Amino acid sequence: MQSRVLSQQAFSFPLITKDIKSSFSQALSFNERRNIFLGKLLSPNSKNRYKRYLGAPIRYAGGKSLAVGLIVELIPSDARRVISPFLGGGSVEVAVANELELPVIGYDIFDILVNYWQVQLKTPSELYEKLSNFKPNKREFQKIKERLKQHWKGEKKLDNLDLAAHYYYNHNTSYGPGFLSWPSSVYMQEKKYSSMLKKIKNFEASNLKVFKSSFEKVIPRFTNDFLYCDPPYFLDGDSKMFKGIYPQRNFPIHHNSFNHEALRDLLLQHKGKFILSYNDCSTIREWYKDFTFIAGDAYSVKSGQKRWQIFLYGKNRFETDNAFQSMNGIGQLLIECINLYPDSFTDYQKNKIDVFADNLDVRNSKARNKTQTSDQKVIFKYKDKNLGELEMRNSGFNHYKEVLFVMNKKQVLDLLLNNIKVRGKYKGKILLYGDADKKFIHRKNIF
Numbered sequence: 001m002q003s004r005v006l007s008q009q010a011f012s013f014p015l016i017t018k019d020i021k022s023s024f025s026q027a028l029s030f031n032e033r034r035n036i037f038l039g040k041l042l043s044p045n046s047k048n049r050y051k052r053y054l055g056a057p058i059r060y061a062g063g064k065s066l067a068v069g070l071i072v073e074l075i076p077s078d079a080r081r082v083i084s085p086f087l088g089g090g091s092v093e094v095a096v097a098n099e100l101e102l103p104v105i106g107y108d109i110f111d112i113l114v115n116y117w118q119v120q121l122k123t124p125s126e127l128y129e130k131l132s133n134f135k136p137n138k139r140e141f142q143k144i145k146e147r148l149k150q151h152w153k154g155e156k157k158l159d160n161l162d163l164a165a166h167y168y169y170n171h172n173t174s175y176g177p178g179f180l181s182w183p184s185s186v187y188m189q190e191k192k193y194s195s196m197l198k199k200i201k202n203f204e205a206s207n208l209k210v211f212k213s214s215f216e217k218v219i220p221r222f223t224n225d226f227l228y229c230d231p232p233y234f235l236d237g238d239s240k241m242f243k244g245i246y247p248q249r250n251f252p253i254h255h256n257s258f259n260h261e262a263l264r265d266l267l268l269q270h271k272g273k274f275i276l277s278y279n280d281c282s283t284i285r286e287w288y289k290d291f292t293f294i295a296g297d298a299y300s301v302k303s304g305q306k307r308w309q310i311f312l313y314g315k316n317r318f319e320t321d322n323a324f325q326s327m328n329g330i331g332q333l334l335i336e337c338i339n340l341y342p343d344s345f346t347d348y349q350k351n352k353i354d355v356f357a358d359n360l361d362v363r364n365s366k367a368r369n370k371t372q373t374s375d376q377k378v379i380f381k382y383k384d385k386n387l388g389e390l391e392m393r394n395s396g397f398n399h400y401k402e403v404l405f406v407m408n409k410k411q412v413l414d415l416l417l418n419n420i421k422v423r424g425k426y427k428g429k430i431l432l433y434g435d436a437d438k439k440f441i442h443r444k445n446i447f
Contacts, residue, residue, distance in 0.1 A: 030077050030079075030100065030102075031077055033099065033100050033101060034072060034073075034075075034099075034100055037072065037095070037099040037100065038050070038069055038072060038073065041053060041068070041069045042069075048066065049069060049070065050066075050068070050069025050070065051069075052065045052066045052068075053065050053066075053068035053069070053091055053094075053095050055091070055094045055095055055098060055099070056089055056090045056091045056093075056094045057120060057196075057199045057200055057203045058089050058090070058116070058120075058168065058171065058172060059089065059171070059172050059177045060088050060089020060090075060091075060177065061176050061177060061178060061245050061246075062088070062230075062232075062233070062245065062246075063088060063089035063091050064089075064091050064092050064230060064277060065089070065091040067092075067277070068091050068092055068095045071092050071228070071275055071277070072092070072095060072096070072099075072100065074275060075096070075100070075226070075228075075275065076226060076273050079102065079226040079273070080102070080103075080225075080226075081102055081103040081104065081105065081225060081226070082096050082102055082103070082104045082105075082225075082226055082227070082228050083104075083105050083107075083218065083219075083222045083225045083226065083227050083228070084104060084105070084106040084107065084227070084228050084229070084230075085107050085213075085214075085215035085218040085219060085227065085229055085231075086107075086108065086215065086229060086230045086231050086232075087106035087107060087108040087113075087114075087117065087210060088108065088113075088230060090106060090117070090208075092228055092230070093106050093208060093228070094205055094208065096207075096228075097205045097206075097207035097208040098204075098205055098207065098208075101207060102207065103207050103209075104207055104208045104209070105209050105210075105211070106208060106209070106210045106211075107210070107211055107212065107213045107214075107215070107218045108210070108212065109212070109213070109214050109215075109254055110212075110246070110247055110254060111212050112151075112152070112163060112167050112179070112247075113167070113247075114210055114211065114212040115160055115163055115164055115167070116163075116164045116167045116168055117210040118160075118164075118210055119160055119161055119163075119164035120164065120168075120200065120203060121205060121208060121209075121210065123161070124200060124201055124202070124203055124204070125201060126161055127161065127164055127165060127168070127200055128197055128200050128201035130161060130162065130164075130165035131165050131168060131169060131197050131200060132197060134165070134169050136173060136187065136188050136189060136190055136192070136193035137188060138183050138188065141169075141170070141173060141174075141183040141188070144166050144169050144170055145170050145180060147166055148163075148166045148167065148170050148180060149180055151163060151166070152180065167179075168200070172187065172196055173187040173188060173193065174187070175335075176245075176249075176331075178245070178247075178248045178249065179247040179248045180247075180248055181248060186315075215229070215231070215262075215263060215266070216259075216262060216266070219266045219267070219270060220266065222272070223270065223271050223272065224271050224272045225272050226272055226273050226274065227267075227270065227272065227273075227274035227275070228274070228275050228277075229263070229267070229274060229275065229276045229277065230276075230277040231258065231260070231263055231276075231277075231278070232244065232245075232246050232254065232255040232258045233278065233279040234260055234278065234279055234281055234283060234284055235255070235256070236283065237281055237282060237283045238281050238282050238283075239279055239281040239283070240279065240281070244256045244258075264287045264288075276288075314338070315335055315338045315339075358419075359382055359415060359419065360380045360381065360382055360387065361380075361381040361382070361384075362378065362379070362380055362381075363378075363379045363381060364377070364378060364379070365377035365378070365379050365389075365391075376391055376392065377389050377390065377391035378390040378391070380407075382411055382415055385408075385411060386408065387407060387408050387411045387412060387415065388405070388406060388407035388408065388412070389404075389405070389406050390403070390404070390405045391403075391404050392404075416433070417433075420433045421433065
């Protein structure tokens with residue numbers, strides 16, 4: 001019997017299996033190594049079964065660092081080596097090579113990424129020295145990004161060591177992270193950068209080999225081997241992912257052109273066992289309907305009597321968590337929302353607008369006829385007039401199970417203008433209210 005597993009990275013991990021448990025009783029030394037590793041990886045809290053695995057030296061969007069424990073659990077004990085057609089950030093592959101001591105052969109289609117891995121594995125000290133000459137600041141970032149872009153376009157080629165250093169610096173200090181992306185304030189710090197470079201210098205993985213090739217060539221070459229496959233996620237149909245991210249969301253040429261049907265056909269023909277990480281959507285479930293889906297959680301829901309807390313994260317989590325970078329820009333949107341607030345809570349308290357809280361009367365609606373339901377809406381009243389309404393909209397097929405929030409523009413403006421003083425003007429045309437003059441980008445021109 002063949003063993004095949006399918007998982008999803010994001011908020012859940014459905015897995016597909018066939019007869020994996022039957023092989024767990026074999027190869028005791030492998031099981032011992034696995035049990036020791038998983039025991040160390042166990043999470044001290046109940047949010048996730050396992051902690052994030054931090055053994056790989058590179059950050060990677062869509063990486064499986066948080067899923068390593070779950071995936072390692074399901075590797076058959078009779079596996080003698082692991083073939084990975086989609087290496088990427090290599091979290092699972094490094095864990096298998098270093099913690100389980102199995103030989104791993106990793107492949108990727110992105111030549112610049114493959115070059116980084118080959119240099120990292122062969123000459124980590126030289127790579128460390130190169131990176132030590134770079135400084136973690138925006139000016140340096142732009143210089144390195146420009147040189148990397150010239151190489152990418154074929155205008156001015158870098159040698160292998162320089163290319164690996166430029167790629168790592170640009171990628172690991174960027175938001176996302178992403179190839180030719182923009183700098184992240186979290187990683188533009190001397191202490192953080194120094195910590196990353198120590199991992200580069202000390203990284204070893206003698207059981208891991210990396211080469212450039214496509215999955216169309218790799219999978220047929222290893223007919224009977226165990227495969228771990230982490231392809232780009234499916235984008236069509238009811239997939240929650242709508243935009244490719246490889247090698248970068250602004251030019252996702254490796255993602256948008258990915259042949260999911262070819263991968264499906266090759267895996268269905270594969271004689272060996274495999275684990276396949278994918279996103280959960282109807283197309284993927286239909287294609288792999290003959291396999292068993294095993295679910296696990298990347299993020300748990302905190303339950304209370306009145307609400308579910310999905311997550312409670314700060315800016316650093318959104319900038320560093322790979323899952324938020326593979327969700328069509330949601331991570332960046334949340335960061336931009338956070339950046340709108342003052343740096344300190346004390347400043348926030350001083351500048352907070354209490355106009356609505358001080359002036360609005362909040363009530364529940366009352367039914368006026370048989371077609372209406374009392375308490376269907378929350379009404380916000382100002383001077384005994386409706387200023388806004390918040391309601392569950394279930395008015396027909398096009399508007400079912402929706403939340404509608406509307407406000408009366410004239411009354412809202414009247415309320416704000418009557419309670420917040422004008423503090424300045426810009427070029428005689430723009431009025432600045434409240435503390436807006438402190439944040440206005442052209443503050444020096446205000447008169």
